[in-house]
Amino acid sequence: MQDLTVGICWLTLPGAGLVELVELAARYDFPTVSLGPVLVQQRLEAGDTPAQLRKRLKDAGVRVAYVDAIVSGLPGLEPPTPPSDPKSCFEAAEILEAPMVNVAHYRGKPVALEELAEGLGALCRDAAARGLMLGLEPIAGTGFHDLATTDRIARACGESNCGLLFDPTHWSRAGSTVADIEALEPGRIVGFQLCDITPSRKPTDPNDIFYRDLPGEGELPLWDVTRAVLANNPSLTIELEVLSAELKDMMPEAGAARCRAAMDAWLTKRTDV
Numbered sequence: 001m002q003d004l005t006v007g008i009c010w011l012t013l014p015g016a017g018l019v020e021l022v023e024l025a026a027r028y029d030f031p032t033v034s035l036g037p038v039l040v041q042q043r044l045e046a047g048d049t050p051a052q053l054r055k056r057l058k059d060a061g062v063r064v065a066y067v068d069a070i071v072s073g074l075p076g077l078e079p080p081t082p083p084s085d086p087k088s089c090f091e092a093a094e095i096l097e098a099p100m101v102n103v104a105h106y107r108g109k110p111v112a113l114e115e116l117a118e119g120l121g122a123l124c125r126d127a128a129a130r131g132l133m134l135g136l137e138p139i140a141g142t143g144f145h146d147l148a149t150t151d152r153i154a155r156a157c158g159e160s161n162c163g164l165l166f167d168p169t170h171w172s173r174a175g176s177t178v179a180d181i182e183a184l185e186p187g188r189i190v191g192f193q194l195c196d197i198t199p200s201r202k203p204t205d206p207n208d209i210f211y212r213d214l215p216g217e218g219e220l221p222l223w224d225v226t227r228a229v230l231a232n233n234p235s236l237t238i239e240l241e242v243l244s245a246e247l248k249d250m251m252p253e254a255g256a257a258r259c260r261a262a263m264d265a266w267l268t269k270r271t272d273v
Contacts, residue, residue: 007032
């Protein structure tokens with residue numbers, strides 16, 4: 001397997017704004033980031049111009065892998081709601097020169113595949129007009145339930161600028177296996193959010209989303225998963241997305257240092273060499 005270079009997602013350090021996240025990514029050797037459109041909106045409202053935001057990224061040597069995420073406006077979801085609506089996310093991606101926008105059917109109601117594919121097709125065409133890819137994130141219990149279901153929807157929409165954004169948390173919660181990753185046609189995975197979880201540790205609050213672990217600190221066969229994902233698409237960037245109570249309670253600087261130490265420990269223990 002290739003040498004791993006891992007970036008960081010904005011929700012891993014939820015207390016950081018755009019400027020601080022980019023600075024911390026550079027300081028702790030995370031060369032890519034994901035950014036929420038709300039962070040872009042905040043900087044624009046503070047007086048930054050799009051050119052100034054791009055200069056901040058260039059000066060830091062950090063690239064935006066994707067904007068995270070469209071979670072409204074598809075069949076089964078709420079009507080378009082800023083900043084999670086397609087327009088806000090697409091505009092943020094253009095400002096940041098990000099190549100992709102994440103799409104999640106988060107908390108979505110059941111929808112017929114054909115209806116969801118039709119809505120996704122229109123979204124893909126809007127994204128293509130801006131030169132953008134869409135990364136569909138399978139989340140158990142939604143219209144994008146698992147890898148196979150999400151891939152069928154992506155293919156049924158008839159557009160070529162969408163693929164799968166893989167997250168081990170949702171892969172595990174859907175009851176998927178490494179074989180399900182290996183069954184995908186090469187190149188279908190276009191994004192990789194890296195994290196670990198401990199399935200045997202039941203959350204005290206079923207609505208709590210901050211229950212993930214840093215790589216190597218949970219119970220997933222994470223090296224097997226990582227090998228399978230990168231075999232599907234060796235050109236992927238990887239971004240660390242660890243929504244954990246521990247990191248949430250830390251100041252962003254301390255959280256970034258904790259992430260860097262955990263990543264270094266996990267990479268040192270890699271089992272493929």
